[in-house]
Amino acid sequence: MAFTLYALIQTAILLTNAIAVLHEERFLSKIGWGAEQSIGGFGDEPGIKAQLLNLIRSVRTVMRVPLIAVNAVCIVLLLLFG
Amino acid sequence: MEYPNQSGFRQQAGVRMRGTPGDPRDPSLLFDDTSAGGDKHDLSGVGKGPGVCPGQALISDPMSNLALAYGSSLASHGREMMDKNLDRFIPISKLKYYFAVDTVYVGKKLGLLVFPYMHDNWEVIYQQDTPVAPRFDINAPDLYIPVMGFITYILVAGLALGTQNRFSPEILGIQASSALVWLIIEVLAVLLSLYLVTVNTDLTTIDLVAFSGYKYVGMIVGVIAGLLFGRMGYHLSLLWCCVSTFVFTIRTLRLKILSEAAAEGRLVRGAKNQLRMYLTMAIAAAQPVFMYWLTFHLVR
Numbered sequence: 001m002a003f004t005l006y007a008l009i010q011t012a013i014l015l016t017n018a019i020a021v022l023h024e025e026r027f028l029s030k031i032g033w034g035a036e037q038s039i040g041g042f043g044d045e046p047g048i049k050a051q052l053l054n055l056i057r058s059v060r061t062v063m064r065v066p067l068i069a070v071n072a073v074c075i076v077l078l079l080l081f082g
Numbered sequence: 083m084e085y086p087n088q089s090g091f092r093q094q095a096g097v098r099m100r101g102t103p104g105d106p107r108d109p110s111l112l113f114d115d116t117s118a119g120g121d122k123h124d125l126s127g128v129g130k131g132p133g134v135c136p137g138q139a140l141i142s143d144p145m146s147n148l149a150l151a152y153g154s155s156l157a158s159h160g161r162e163m164m165d166k167n168l169d170r171f172i173p174i175s176k177l178k179y180y181f182a183v184d185t186v187y188v189g190k191k192l193g194l195l196v197f198p199y200m201h202d203n204w205e206v207i208y209q210q211d212t213p214v215a216p217r218f219d220i221n222a223p224d225l226y227i228p229v230m231g232f233i234t235y236i237l238v239a240g241l242a243l244g245t246q247n248r249f250s251p252e253i254l255g256i257q258a259s260s261a262l263v264w265l266i267i268e269v270l271a272v273l274l275s276l277y278l279v280t281v282n283t284d285l286t287t288i289d290l291v292a293f294s295g296y297k298y299v300g301m302i303v304g305v306i307a308g309l310l311f312g313r314m315g316y317h318l319s320l321l322w323c324c325v326s327t328f329v330f331t332i333r334t335l336r337l338k339i340l341s342e343a344a345a346e347g348r349l350v351r352g353a354k355n356q357l358r359m360y361l362t363m364a365i366a367a368a369q370p371v372f373m374y375w376l377t378f379h380l381v382r
Contacts, residue, residue, distance in 0.1 A: 008266060048278050
């Protein structure tokens with residue numbers, strides 16, 4: 001399989017977009033992955049599910065604004081160069 | 083090393099023992115300092131010969147003197163600014179640790195990668211909380227073997243494709259970027275799984291790159307055996323290298339990921355240790371998969 005670095009960048013952008021799109025109230029709380037439901041594991045080390053939810057929440061918080069810029073650049077480049 | 087004493091001073095060995103002018107010589111010189119002694123008058127004639135007429139005019143002119151001083155200060159200022167900025171993005175001082183290897187280490191490590199079954203002590207030696215340089219400790223990870231292995235893998239892939247008349251110069255670039263992408267994916271996957279399992283290790287990202295890069299040695303051995311002995315040779319040697327890389331990875335990562343008690347072999351029950359053991363085995367099992375995936379299309 002001929003992977004290029006460009007394919008890796010595209011994959012990363014798509015995955016980050018997918019994580020950023022998960023809505024807190026409408027979706028995650030409904031399936032029990034809401035942020036406020038996992039607080040309570042202080043002291044003991046958090047399990048995998050808590051770590052995963054933490055990761056999703058922090059990716060959403062951190063990457064929201066840069067993703068806007070990266071997506072805009074990506075759209076412009078795709079329009080120009082196909 | 084003994085170079086300034088051995089080279090050219092053999093006939094003066096007896097004279098040396100009596101405390102000759104050879105002793106206060108700078109020990110960092112690799113070659114004989116032939117500019118001292120009888121060559122002085124030659125040097126003044128030959129070395130400065132072409133530079134005497136325009137050189138003297140250049141140096142004596144005050145304006146160009148000023149320009150020379152200004153230019154050298156500008157260059158040194160630019161260099162230190164670049165060093166400072168570069169160090170912020172790429173930790174060069176940390177990278178230097180991983181390249182502090184010597185030939186003995188590389189030889190022993192390559193042998194360990196192909197035959198890890200006789201080695202007993204897999205612990206990394208520490209010196210006041212910092213790991214010792216790879217030169218002094220065979221268990222320490224280094225980046226020299228992975229980088230060289232990667233480059234050799236690209237060249238061997240080009241060679242293998244060339245013997246099947248499938249070579250073109252772009253293929254080298256495609257192979258290189260493909261292998262690099264798989265390496266990045268593997269390191270990111272290992273980082274993600276280490277984060278999810280909340281393992282408190284001192285494994286840095288560069289360590290993981292190093293451990294993931296050790297499989298290139300096995301791949302190169304497999305492909306070369308495939309070139310020399312055909313498909314049977316490729317499969318046999320790849321099988322051997324896969325098993326040894328698996329054992330090597332497990333034994334190295336076990337000490338870093340598992341807790342103290344479990345790493346010594348005592349069976350510690352508990353979900354946490356079991357999960358960490360599964361994680362170690364998964365990381366080690368990914369190595370043969372990648373080794374096969376990245377080489378099977380090279381040997382037909």
